[in-house]
Structures are given as structure tokens and as C-alpha cells.
Amino acid sequence: MQALLKQALDTATAAGASYADVRWMDRQSQSLVMRNGDVETISETHSLGFGVRVLCNGAWGFASSADFSPAEIDRIAAQAVAIAKASATVRTRPVTLAPVAPVQATYVTPFRIDPFAVPLAEKLALLEAADKALRGEATVKVAHSLLICHKTHKIFASSDGAWIDQTIVECGGGVSATAVGADEVQVRSYPSSHGGNLATAGWEYVEALNLVAEAPRVAAEAAALLTAPTVPPGEQTVILGSSQLALQIHESIGHPTELDRVLGTELSFAGGSFLTPGALGELRYGSDLVNVVADATCALGLGTFGYDDEGVPAQRSHLIENGLFTGFLTSRETAATLDQPSNGTMRAQSWGDLPLIRMTNINLLPGAWTLDGLIADTADGIFMDTNRSWSIDDRRLNFQFACEAAWEIKDGVKGRLLKNPLYMGITPQFWGSCDAIADAAAWQIWGVPNCGKGEPMQSMHVGHGTSPARFKRVNVGVAR
Amino acid sequence: MISETQALELLDGIIKLGGGDEVEAVLAGMDRGLTRYADNQIHQNVATTDASLILRVAVGKRVGVVTTNRLDPDSVRAALRRARELASLQPENPFFVGFADPQPIPPMVAAHPSTLAATAQDRAELIHVLAGMMRSEGLSACGRVSTTSTLRAIVNSRGVRAVAPMSEADMVAVVSSQDGGTGYASRVSPSFAALGVESLVSEVIETTRLAEDPVEVPIGAYDVVLSPYAAATLVEYLSHAGFGALSVLEGRSFLSDRMGYKITGDRISIWDDARDDEMPGEPFDWEGVPTRRVPLITGGTAMGMAHDVTTAARDEAVSTGHAQPSPNGEGPAPTHLVMAPGESQLADLVKQVKKGLLVTRFHYTNLVDPKRTLATGLTRDGLLIIADGEIVGAARNLRFTESILDAFSRCEGLTAETRIGGEFGTRVRAPGMLLRQFRFNGQAGS
Numbered sequence: 001m002q003a004l005l006k007q008a009l010d011t012a013t014a015a016g017a018s019y020a021d022v023r024w025m026d027r028q029s030q031s032l033v034m035r036n037g038d039v040e041t042i043s044e045t046h047s048l049g050f051g052v053r054v055l056c057n058g059a060w061g062f063a064s065s066a067d068f069s070p071a072e073i074d075r076i077a078a079q080a081v082a083i084a085k086a087s088a089t090v091r092t093r094p095v096t097l098a099p100v101a102p103v104q105a106t107y108v109t110p111f112r113i114d115p116f117a118v119p120l121a122e123k124l125a126l127l128e129a130a131d132k133a134l135r136g137e138a139t140v141k142v143a144h145s146l147l148i149c150h151k152t153h154k155i156f157a158s159s160d161g162a163w164i165d166q167t168i169v170e171c172g173g174g175v176s177a178t179a180v181g182a183d184e185v186q187v188r189s190y191p192s193s194h195g196g197n198l199a200t201a202g203w204e205y206v207e208a209l210n211l212v213a214e215a216p217r218v219a220a221e222a223a224a225l226l227t228a229p230t231v232p233p234g235e236q237t238v239i240l241g242s243s244q245l246a247l248q249i250h251e252s253i254g255h256p257t258e259l260d261r262v263l264g265t266e267l268s269f270a271g272g273s274f275l276t277p278g279a280l281g282e283l284r285y286g287s288d289l290v291n292v293v294a295d296a297t298c299a300l301g302l303g304t305f306g307y308d309d310e311g312v313p314a315q316r317s318h319l320i321e322n323g324l325f326t327g328f329l330t331s332r333e334t335a336a337t338l339d340q341p342s343n344g345t346m347r348a349q350s351w352g353d354l355p356l357i358r359m360t361n362i363n364l365l366p367g368a369w370t371l372d373g374l375i376a377d378t379a380d381g382i383f384m385d386t387n388r389s390w391s392i393d394d395r396r397l398n399f400q401f402a403c404e405a406a407w408e409i410k411d412g413v414k415g416r417l418l419k420n421p422l423y424m425g426i427t428p429q430f431w432g433s434c435d436a437i438a439d440a441a442a443w444q445i446w447g448v449p450n451c452g453k454g455e456p457m458q459s460m461h462v463g464h465g466t467s468p469a470r471f472k473r474v475n476v477g478v479a480r
Numbered sequence: 481m482i483s484e485t486q487a488l489e490l491l492d493g494i495i496k497l498g499g500g501d502e503v504e505a506v507l508a509g510m511d512r513g514l515t516r517y518a519d520n521q522i523h524q525n526v527a528t529t530d531a532s533l534i535l536r537v538a539v540g541k542r543v544g545v546v547t548t549n550r551l552d553p554d555s556v557r558a559a560l561r562r563a564r565e566l567a568s569l570q571p572e573n574p575f576f577v578g579f580a581d582p583q584p585i586p587p588m589v590a591a592h593p594s595t596l597a598a599t600a601q602d603r604a605e606l607i608h609v610l611a612g613m614m615r616s617e618g619l620s621a622c623g624r625v626s627t628t629s630t631l632r633a634i635v636n637s638r639g640v641r642a643v644a645p646m647s648e649a650d651m652v653a654v655v656s657s658q659d660g661g662t663g664y665a666s667r668v669s670p671s672f673a674a675l676g677v678e679s680l681v682s683e684v685i686e687t688t689r690l691a692e693d694p695v696e697v698p699i700g701a702y703d704v705v706l707s708p709y710a711a712a713t714l715v716e717y718l719s720h721a722g723f724g725a726l727s728v729l730e731g732r733s734f735l736s737d738r739m740g741y742k743i744t745g746d747r748i749s750i751w752d753d754a755r756d757d758e759m760p761g762e763p764f765d766w767e768g769v770p771t772r773r774v775p776l777i778t779g780g781t782a783m784g785m786a787h788d789v790t791t792a793a794r795d796e797a798v799s800t801g802h803a804q805p806s807p808n809g810e811g812p813a814p815t816h817l818v819m820a821p822g823e824s825q826l827a828d829l830v831k832q833v834k835k836g837l838l839v840t841r842f843h844y845t846n847l848v849d850p851k852r853t854l855a856t857g858l859t860r861d862g863l864l865i866i867a868d869g870e871i872v873g874a875a876r877n878l879r880f881t882e883s884i885l886d887a888f889s890r891c892e893g894l895t896a897e898t899r900i901g902g903e904f905g906t907r908v909r910a911p912g913m914l915l916r917q918f919r920f921n922g923q924a925g926s
Contacts, residue, residue, distance in 0.1 A: 033809055039570040043545035043807035044562060049530065061600075062526040066549045079527060079600075086604040087515070087522040090611055120569050141731050144809075180731040185851045265518040268623040268654045271843065271860075274925065352528040391846045391879075393858045397925025398879055400856050402848050422848065424879075426925040455624045456514055456526070457904070477881075477921070 004073055005157045008052050011077035013159055017054035017084065019097070020077070021158040023309060024050045025351035030116065031148045032123055034131040036141075042120070049351035052080040058094025059087035064352040097332040098341050100312050102162035107306025108169075110299070111202030115149035115171040118203045123147050126211065133215035134177050137223040142178035145215075146196055147171075147206060154351075162311040170302065170461065172198030172447060173206050175215050177222040186225035186419060188404055190214045192243045193386050198447035198461065199300040221405060224417055231406045231418040231476060237378055238423060238474040241385025242438075244403050245364065246446035246464035252427040253285075253292055254362040254462070256396035257319050257327070258345075258453075259334040261357075269455050271394030274427065275325065277338060283325040286431030289367055292320040294329055296344060296360035301463030302447035303360035305347075310355060312344035319362070323432070331357050349458035356454050361445065361463035367437025371468055374438050376412040382476060383407045383414055383468075384421045400424040400477075422477045430471060438467035481511040481631060482531045482551075484643045490551065491635035494535070497560055502538040502637050504579045506766060507531060508805065509631035515603040518622040520611035525600055531631075534766075534806055536579070537563035541572035545807045577793040580767040580803075582639040588755055588763040591629065594673035595647035598627035606677055610653065613681045619688060623652040627672050632762070640768035648760035651675045654861055655688045661874065663687030664709065664841050664861035668900040668907065670760045687840055691862040694874040701917040703836035705829045705866065712901025712908035713842040713857070715750060715819050718884045719906060721850040723752070723776050724802070725791035726811025734853050734885060738782045745889040747822070750777045752786060752802070752814035759816050759900055759907050767803040774800045776814065780889070788812035814906070821911035822894025829893045829914040831869040838864040838871060841901075842880075853884040858924055879922030890916040 005022045012020035026048045033040040050073075051064035061084025063076045127145050134143035149171035156164040174196015176189040191197040191209060199205050240248060256273040260266055275283065296304055296314035305314050310332050319327045329345040330338070334357065346355040375383065386404040393399075406421035407414045445465040452459055482490075487507045494505040509531040516524040533556065535546045544566025546559045603625040614621040626649065633643040649672040656662045665684035667675045706714070722733025730736075734743065754762040754771035764770050767789055775783040787795065788803035791812055802812035830838060837859075845857030858879050865873040893914035902908040 031807065033807075035809070038573045038575060039542075040573075040809055041543070041545055041807040042566045042570055043547070044566065045547040046559075047530075047532070047547075047549050049549065051528075059522060060524060062524075064526075064528045064530075066530050083525045083527060083600040086600040087525040089601075089604050090517065090520075090522040090608045092521060120566070124570060178730075178732060183851065184849070185732050264622065265516075265523050267518060267656075268516065268652055352530055354524055354526050389846045389848045389856070391844045391856045391858070393877060393879070393924040394843050394860050395925065398858065398877075398922055400879060400881070400922065420849075424922055455516055455524075455626070456512065456528075 001155065004068060005155065007070060008073050008077045009157060009159050011074045012052055012054045012081055015078050015081040017056045017081050019055040019159055020052060021156060022050055022052050023154060023156050023348065023351055025152060025154040027150065027152045027350065029150045032127050034127045034145045036143050037131060037135065047350065051351045052077050053354065054080045054084050055095055056081050056084035057088035059084050059091045060095060061087060062354045095333055096336045098335040100332060100342060102158060102160040102311065104163045105306060107166040109167065109200045111169050113203035115203040116151060130175050130211040130215050133212050134175055134219045136216060137179065137219045139179040139181065139223045139226055140177045140219050141180040145175045145211065147173040156307065156309060156311050158311055164307045164311055166306050168200060168305060169202060170198055170200050171203060171206055172196055173209060173211060175211050175218055177219040179222040179226050181226040184226065186222050187388065188218045188222040189386055190218045192446060193388065193404060195449055198302055198449050200302060200304045201300050225405060225419045228417045228419040231382060231421040233477050235473050236476045237381035237470065237472050238476065239374060239378065239381060239383045239468055239470045241383065242444050242466045242468050243446055244385050244387050245466045245469055247387045247390060247401065249362055249364055249464045249466060250448055251390060251392045252396060252399055253319065254359040257329050258357045259328040259330045262328065263334060263337065270453050274395045274397050279325050281324065281326060284323055285320045285325040285428055286323045287434045288323045289437055290320055290323045290431050290434055291365040293318050293363050293365065294343065294345065294360050295363055298361050298363065298445065298465060300445050301361035302449065302461040303463040308344040308346045309348050310342065310346040312342045315344050317343045329357050329359065347460055349460055353458050356458065358453065358460045359451065359462040361465060363465035366440040366443045366467045369436050369438050371438045371442040374436050374468065374470055375409055375414050378409045378412060378470065381409040382421065383409055397427050424475050424477060433472045434469055435472055436470040438469065442467040481529060481629060482509045484631065484645065487631060487633035488643055491633055494556060494560060495635050495637050497557065501540060502579050504536040504636040506534040507633040510628065512628040513598065513600055513603060514624055514626040515600065515607060516624045517607050519620050520614050522604060522607060527600065533559065535559055535563045536806055537567050538576065539564065539567040541574065541576045542567045542570050543573065543576055575790055575794060577790065579636045579638055580640050580769050580789050580799065583770055585642055585764050585770040588761060590670065590761045590763055591645035591647040592671035594671050595627050595649045596629050598672045603627065610677050610681055614655065617685060619655050619657050619685065621653050621655045623654055625651045634768040636768065642764050642768050644763045646760065646762060649675055651677065651680060653680055653684045655684045657688050657692055659692035660694055661688045661692030662861045663691055668760065687862040690864055690871055691874040694876045696923065697865065697875040699878060699920045699922060701919050703833045703916050704918040705826065705833060705838045706913045706915065707840050708899035708910050708912050709841040709901045710839040711819065711913045712910040713845050714884050715817050715908045715910050716902045716906050717845050717847055717855050718853055719814055719817055721847055721853045723786055724811045724813045725785045725787045725795060728785045729791060729794055732851065734851055735782050735785055741782055742780050743782050744777065744780045744885040745891045746780045747891045747894060748777055748780050748888045749820035750817060751775045752817050754816040756816055756818055756909060759909055765801045765803040766805045769799045769801040769803065771801040786812045786814045817908040819910040821896050821898050824893050824895050826895050826912045829895065829912060830866055830871060832893060832914055833866045834868060836866045837875060838866055848881065855884055856881040877924035878920040879924065880919060881921045882919045887915050887918055892916060
């Protein structure tokens with residue numbers, strides 16, 4: 001392997017590359033899905049390949065292949081350089097890179113039970129039990145349960161001398177119940193929507209999810225939502241559960257702080273950002289209570305690794321400190337524009353994709369309130385959780401999110417279930433209205449496995465750790 | 481990329497190895513080049529070559545699925561064995577009725593030589609032309625040019641045996657001016673040579689200039705003229721809300737129990753056709769069933785849904801050729817939607833608006849309530865103010881939250897010209913539309 005990857009680097013530099021890196025990746029996945037008592041699918045996927053990224057004449061080129069023959073390695077390396085030379089014909093500003101010390105390192109996700117070693121029969125038994133526990137309500141027409149695991153072995157090597165060997169293990173699962181009424185559909189999910197919850201962890205993580213125990217509640221709530229009152233519209237005090245708040249962080253903090261978006265290189269697809277380089281240290285992003293970090297080192301995070309896909313070490317850096325905007329997510333190229341080192345957020349979906357600035361784990365640091373104390377302190381409000389739909393503008397300001405369920409809070413007591421909760425806001429005003437954050441006991445890390453960005457589109461696994469938090473004067477609407 | 485002959489040889493060999501009651505082997509080859517540019521400069525330029533083998537093995541009514549890009553004989557044999565093991569471990573699925581039976585596949589040319597031959601230098605030259613035109617206008621452009629060649633081959637133990645090369649090229653430009661104007665235009669074709677950079681540039685510059693100096697307008701209900709790009713987005717999300725048979729059969733779709741009923745305006749006819757002349761096409765689906773035109777809504781009446789072999793059996797129907805690649809939990813889905821055009825020009829529709837807006841495109845559209853086709857999203861890259869039948873200025877972006885079918889029921893005009901839009905694997909060819917009283921409920925922040 002070392003010889004093959006070195007061959008790619010040597011061919012690229014001989015063809016004129018001033019910098020080259022190669023990523024080899026071997027990814028295996030397994031998923032088991034049950035639907036209404038039947039096995040919908042048991043599937044395994046395996047993909048292996050390599051990608052060569054080069055700088056030549058001040059421009060980037062990238063080529064990739066699944067063929068490891070020496071002839072193909074030479075062809076791909078040469079193709080990457082040819083692509084870079086083509087890029088350079090439509091480029092006036094050469095790429096410069098912030099430096100990074102090349103390392104030789106190894107990283108493996110800490111885990112106790114290899115999820116790929118767990119017998120399929122055991123996994124299927126768990127899924128069957130969870131599925132059965134979901135199907136106790138007559139109005140629940142779709143009971144869906146899922147178990148999934150991934151193992152990614154990747155090697156990064158660069159013409160600067162880096163050699164980094166990493167193995168990332170992820171697993172998780174979830175259940176959901178869809179209740180169908182005369183003219184409406186209601187869904188409840190656990191631990192979260194859009195595929196359950198996923199972590200960099202072993203099978204012990206799935207065991208701790210307690211899918212079977214939670215399933216009856218999930219089904220009962222889905223059914224109850226069909227006849228629940230609708231959440232009243234208007235300006236309200238809202239407590240967001242940590243699952244929904246994870247998505248709020250993702251859309252309104254994670255994405256706008258990606259420096260490539262700020263610099264305009266994602267405008268054609270995902271959009272830009274309301275942030276500018278001049279906002280660093282100046283813009284009030286939220287209330288004094290709001291502290292957000294990008295942390296690629298935190299346990300269980302889907303955005304946790306040893307080194308990013310440019311060989312920059314995983315690290316923890318502040319994005320927002322006491323409400324003040326203090327940091328971007330950067331790459332070697334974008335960090336150079338700020339005369340800073342990269343904070344290690346370049347990640348590629350696969351061997352066949354170019355690394356882009358992606359979230360790692362974007363975490364809201366816990367506050368001082370117990371969750372019970374937060375609710376008890378709320379005279380009149382709404383508790384909402386579990387995302388159902390999401391939409392935000394191309395500068396990451398105007399957002400509108402709908403949740404699966406809400407609960408009325410009256411005189412400090414969490415009461416009746418409400419349906420179709422939806423809220424909207426403008427990012428800095430919303431975060432500025434945060435007046436209380438629950439403590440570390442209520443803090444949880446959530447995995448978002450489907451963050452989309454780039455052309456061709458890449459779906460990335462990212463993480464968000466947060467406790468529930470309270471926001472004042474939130475515009476709560478109704479999904480008509 | 482793997483050749484047609486190599487692909488069929490590989491798949492024929494897999495079927496011969498047998499192993500389960502039934503075997504389906506699909507090969508998906510891809511050769512893709514994509515060049516991105518921002519501020520009139522190329523900043524990302526990538527090429528990927530890959531081929532994936534998707535194996536389904538059925539042991540009775542139990543199906544195991546293995547996907548791999550390792551195509552050497554040992555890896556293929558191991559994948560076949562593993563798919564059989566996965567099948568053997570599970571209980572029977574009563575809905576599985578077997579893989580597709582062979583049907584004649586009408587011939588179709590789905591690959592264009594200019595796309596198959598396009599290089600990074602060709603894409604760079606196109607962007608060089610575009611960037612030069614933008615610089616001469618004092619404008620900044622970002623976007624992409626992509627060329628993709630694919631090969632789909634499928635052989636199963638029932639006798640399905642099909643192979644087709646396909647191609648797709650596209651070009652996108654998002655342009656901004658120093659006076660706050662932004663515009664958008666795109667082109668999609670099986671043929672790289674047919675993309676037409678000059679007409680795209682002309683279109684997007686016109687929009688950008690019209691969109692300069694935008695002002696805030698109040699939220700509320702407006703008569704809107706949707707460009708074909710914006711209309712395509714609404715059709716795409718209508719599809720996500722429930723043209724696929726699985727959602728219909730499970731009661732989750734707006735079509736559930738509504739087939740044959742009037743569900744939207746008379747002017748609205750939507751069908752799916754992977755053989756549409758203007759879109760990059762597919763001669764057969766991922767089960768080897770030939771594609772054909774399938775009416776979904778005709779004159780406002782619900783007419784049909786997208787089926788694969790499994791959902792068709794549940795519904796006592798036949799597959800419409802809409803199977804998606806395994807493993808697939810979402811069921812069959814239309815991927816080449818067409819909305820019937822009208823006879824007007826976009827300017828004719830504008831003339832019919834006393835006070836309203838022209839929407840170039842929507843951004844980050846999402847379904848809030850699929851059963852009621854309630855969607856939300858924002859305008860982007862050219863929201864223009866219409867007064868007394870003329871475009872008089874530009875507006876800052878707004879958020880809409882609206883039922884797509886309700887909005888379509890208020891359609892009072894369609895253009896003759898269509899454009900191809902759609903994202904995330906779904907292509908939509910749609911006309912421009914005049915919709916009365918379309919609801920905007922938020923301002924994009926400033």
C-alpha cells in the first residue's frame with residue numbers, strides 16, 4: 001500500500017504538481033431495516049478506492065479511481081495534474097496554503113464491541129423486538145426500525161511527508177412510528193428523526209439506546225398527535241429539546257461559519273453566509289450564555305477523528321464565546337486568507353470526492369440549569385423537540401423549522417401534547433434571545449448523518465452536542 | 481469505465497454461479513467530471529471513475545443485498561455468497577414477489593458522444609468563455625459545468641438482460657452585480673455540445689440586471705409569475721410528497737384514496753417520462769423494467785403513481801419502470817417529471833399581473849406536511865416586482881409556506897417554453913406559471 005500511494009505522489013510531482021496528497025479509503029457498511037413486521041432490507045456495501053489531489057500552477061485538480069493497478073495509479077495522478085493545469089487557465093489568483101507540519105500517525109475510534117462482529121441474528125432479534133413494540137396502535141400505519149454500522153479505514157499521504165492511518169467506526173439506530181389520520185400524518189421518532197442516532201462508537205452504543213423500551217411510547221405519541229390540539233401561534237417562550245436544538249445549531253451556526261461559504265465559493269449551490277471575515281471578534285451572534293465550539297475530539301461525535309483529510313490534527317476551537325463570534329471552520333487554503341492555521345475541518349465523503357470544509361462536532365456548551373428547573377422557571381411556554389422539517393435562506397439568516405411534537409408549559413409544568421409545532425426566526429436575533437441553557441446532565445451528542453454540501457453533492461456525518469435551551473419571543477406558527 | 485461487453489460478461493457469469501432461488505445483478509458504472517467556478521475563476525475541478533455491483537439474492541421470499549466496487553472474481557464470488565447468507569438469516573417478506581420478468585425494451589439513444597468525450601480542458605474552455613463575458617459586464621459568476629457518462633447493466637435469473645450507456649451534461653451560473661443584483665440560469669442536456677453557453681449567459685445577465693437594488697416588500701399573498709426553474713422546484717417537491725406508490729399504499733400521500741379525483745387546477749398535467757426528448761434519459765429502471773410515460777396528474781385529476789415490481793404486486797398493477805437502486809427503503813419514485821406547458825410567453829404572464837412578483841428560483845424548499853403538500857422555502861437570485869403588467873424593480877428575498885396543490889389550483893397561465901430543473905436525482909421539465917395569491921410568510925434576513 002505504501003508503495004502504491006507513494007507512486008501516486010511521485011507521478012503527480014513529476015508531472016508538475018507543487019503539492020500532492022492521496023487518500024485511500026476502504027468503507028464498509030451494514031444496515032438492517034424492518035417495516036411493519038417485515039424485513040425491508042438487510043444489506044452490506046463495500047467501496048474501496050483512492051483519490052489524488054494536486055496543486056499545479058496555483059490551481060487544484062482532483063482525480064480518483066477504484067482500480068489500483070500501477071498503470072491506473074499513474075493515469076489518475078497524471079489526470080489530476082492535467083485537471084489542475086486546465087483549472088489554472090481560468091484562474092488569476094493562485095491558491096496558497098496555510099502550513100501544517102506533516103505527521104506519521106495512527107488513529108482508531110475508541111470502541112468496546114466491534115459492531116461488525118455482532119452476529120446478524122442478534123441484530124435481527126433486536127430489530128424484531130423493537131418493531132413489534134412499535135405496532136401496538138391501530139392508527140400507526142408505518143412502524144420503521146433501523147440498525148446501521150460503518151467502518152472506514154483511510155490512509156492520507158502527502159508530498160510533504162505526511163502518512164496518517166485512521167479507522168473510524170460508527171453505529172446507531174432508531175425507530176419511528178407514522179400515524180395516519182383522515183387528512184393528516186403524524187410521526188414520532190426515537191432517539192431522533194431522519195434515521196435515529198449515530199455515533200463514533202461500538203455496538204455498546206446501540207445497546208444503550210434501549211430501542212425496545214422506548215418504542216411503545218413512540219407509537220403512543222404518534223397516535224396521540226392525530227387528536228392533539230394544534231400549537232397556538234404567536235410570539236412565545238420556547239424550550240427546544242436537545243435533538244431539535246442540534247439541528248438549529250447545524251443550520252444556523254455550523255453552516256454559516258464555514259469559511260468557504262463566507263468567501264463565496266459555495267454560492268452556486270448551498271449559498272453563502274451572513275458572516276464576513278470582519279465579523280470575527282465583532283459580531284454579537286447570541287446572548288452572553290451562548291458558547292459554541294467546533295470539537296473534532298469529543299467522545300461519540302460523528303465529527304470525531306484523529307486528523308482531517310488534509311492531515312491537520314483534530315482540535316477544539318471556539319466559534320462563539322459568550323455570544324461573540326470568534327471563529328470560522330477553516331481549511332489550509334481558506335485559513336491562509338486570514339493568516340491563520342487551519343483548524344482541521346476538511347472532510348471528504350469518500351475516496352472519490354474532494355475534501356470540503358465540513359462541520360466536525362459543533363457543540364453548544366452546557367449552562368447552569370437543570371432541565372426540570374428550566375421548565376419550572378417557565379411561566380408560559382412551549383417545549384418542542386425532534387425535527388420534522390427544516391428550511392433556511394441562502395445566507396443562513398431566515399429559518400423555519402417544524403418539530404414532531406410539542407408540549408405546553410403552564411406555570412412551570414410541562415403539560416398537554418400539542419401537534420404541528422413550527423417556529424421561525426432570524427439567526428442572530430434568535431440566538432440573542434437565549435436566556436437559559438440546561439446543564440451537563442442534560443447534554444447529549446447527536447449525529448447528523450446527512451449533511452449535504454458541494455458539487456457533486458457530498459453527504460457528511462457531523463455531530464452536535466447540546467442541552468435543551470430556552471429562547472424568548474420566538475415566532476411560533478402553525479403548519480397549515 | 482467498464483464497457484458494455486465487459487459488464488454483460490461479468491453479470492452473465494454471476495447468474496451462472498447461481499446460489500439462491502433468484503439472483504439479480506446490476507452494474508452501475510460512472511465516469512464523471514465536474515468543474516466549479518466562483519468569482520469567475522475555477523476553484524474545484526474533479527474527476528471520478530467507479531463501477532458498483534449491486535447483488536440481490538432471493539432465497540424464497542428472503543432477500544439479501546450486497547453492493548461492492550470490487551469486481552475481481554474472488555470479490556464477486558464472496559459478495560454473492562454473502563448476499564445469500566444475508567437472505568438466509570431473515571424471515572420471509574410476504575411482499576417480495578420475485579425479480580422482474582423480461583420485457584422488450586424499446587431502443588433509446590441515451591448517451592451523446594460529445595459528453596462521453598468531454599475533458600477537463602473542454603469544461604475549462606466553456607468557463608473561460610463565460611467568465612470573459614461576465615468580466616466584460618463587471619459581473620461575478622459562480623457555478624459549475626459537469627459531464628457524466630454512466631453505464632447501467634442488469635441481468636437476472638428470470639431472463640432480464642439489458643445494458644445502456646447514458647450521459648448527462650449540465651451548466652449552472654449564479655451571477656451577482658455590484659448593485660446587489662443576483663441571477664440564475666442553468667442548462668441540462670444529454671449532450672455537452674448542446675449546452676449553449678451564450679444563451680445561458682444572456683439569460684442570467686438579464687435577470688441579474690433586473691434584480692439590482694432590491695427593496696423590502698411586505699409579506700403576504702401575491703400573484704406570482706414563476707420562472708420554469710421555480711415551477712420545477714414545486715413539481716419536484718410535490719413528487720417527494722407522494723407520487724411514489726409506497727407512500728400512496730401506506731396512506732401517507734396526497735394521492736392516497738384520491739386516485740381519479742380532482743386534486744388541483746384544470747391546467748395542471750404532470751407525467752413522468754425517462755424517455756423525454758429533452759432530458760437526459762434512461763431506457764430501463766433499476767430492475768430492468770422498460771421506462772415509459774406515466775401520467776400522474778391530468779387536467780388536475782389524480783391519474784397514477786410510480787411503481788416498481790414489489791409495489792405493483794401489492795396494488796395489483798404492473799411496474800411502471802420506476803424502481804430505484806437497492807437497497808431502497810423509500811420505494812419507487814419518478815425521476816423525470818414533466819409538467820405540461822401552455823402557450824404563453826413569460827412576458828404574457830407578467831402582463832396579467834397588476835401587483836405581484838416574478839420568482840426566478842426557490843432555495844432550500846422542504847416539505848412541512850406532505851399529506852397536504854405544504855412546503856416552505858425561500859426565493860433566490862432574482863425576485864422581481866411586477867406592477868401593472870410590467871417588471872418595475874426588484875425585491876429582497878421572501879419565504880413562502882404554501883400548499884403546492886392549492887397553489888397550482890390557482891394557476892391562470894403556463895408558458896410554452898420549458899426549462900429543466902430539479903435536484904438530488906430528480907429532473908423536472910417545467911414551464912413558467914402564473915399563480916394567484918401565493919403566500920409569503922417571512923422576510924429573508926438582511
